[in-house]
Amino acid sequence: MKKYNKGITALILGxxxxxxxxxxxxxxxxxxxxxDTSTGxxxxxxxxxxxxxxxxxxxxxxxxxxxxxxxxxxxxxIYAFHSDKNKYVDFKIASNxxxxxxxTGKNFDLDTFMDLSTTPTLTITSSIKSVNLTNGQVxxxxxxxxxxxxxxSIE
Numbered sequence: 001m002k003k004y005n006k007g008i009t010a011l012i013l014g015x016x017x018x019x020x021x022x023x024x025x026x027x028x029x030x031x032x033x034x035x036d037t038s039t040g041x042x043x044x045x046x047x048x049x050x051x052x053x054x055x056x057x058x059x060x061x062x063x064x065x066x067x068x069x070x071x072x073x074x075x076x077x078i079y080a081f082h083s084d085k086n087k088y089v090d091f092k093i094a095s096n097x098x099x100x101x102x103x104t105g106k107n108f109d110l111d112t113f114m115d116l117s118t119t120p121t122l123t124i125t126s127s128i129k130s131v132n133l134t135n136g137q138v139x140x141x142x143x144x145x146x147x148x149x150x151x152x153s154i155e
């Protein structure tokens with residue numbers, strides 16, 4: 001079952017990375033989050049930087065940002081998505097929606113889905129570290145959560 005879940009996760013990640021680039025008037029997915037289940041720390045990866053590092057990794061076989069992301073993704077899996085409207089959506093909710101849309105013959109767009117008022121949002125109370133690439137090195141910066149942050153919860 002674990003092998004099946006990793007295959008589905010890779011498929012969904014690929015679809016979400018490609019669909020996340022669609023430009024609309026809706027919320028735009030701007031980050032992918034992975035939660036370290038042993039420490040509770042959530043790592044936030046910028047979508048644009050991640051897309052560029054994936055291209056670099058594909059072309060050269062090496063990219064520290066992508067390799068850091070992929071190492072954590074394999075170990076812990078994707079936890080959530082973040083939109084430019086400061087909303088968090090649980091990966092499982094988006095994954096299930098992708099499957100439901102596909103089974104009913106509908107097109108799925110992650111940005112549009114995240115912007116729907118019916119889409120449950122995720123409340124993140126643990127520490128979030130923004131993962132950055134500085135001079136070719138991966139760095140971590142504590143992300144400050146604003147008191148006015150709009151968060152969508154499935155709990």
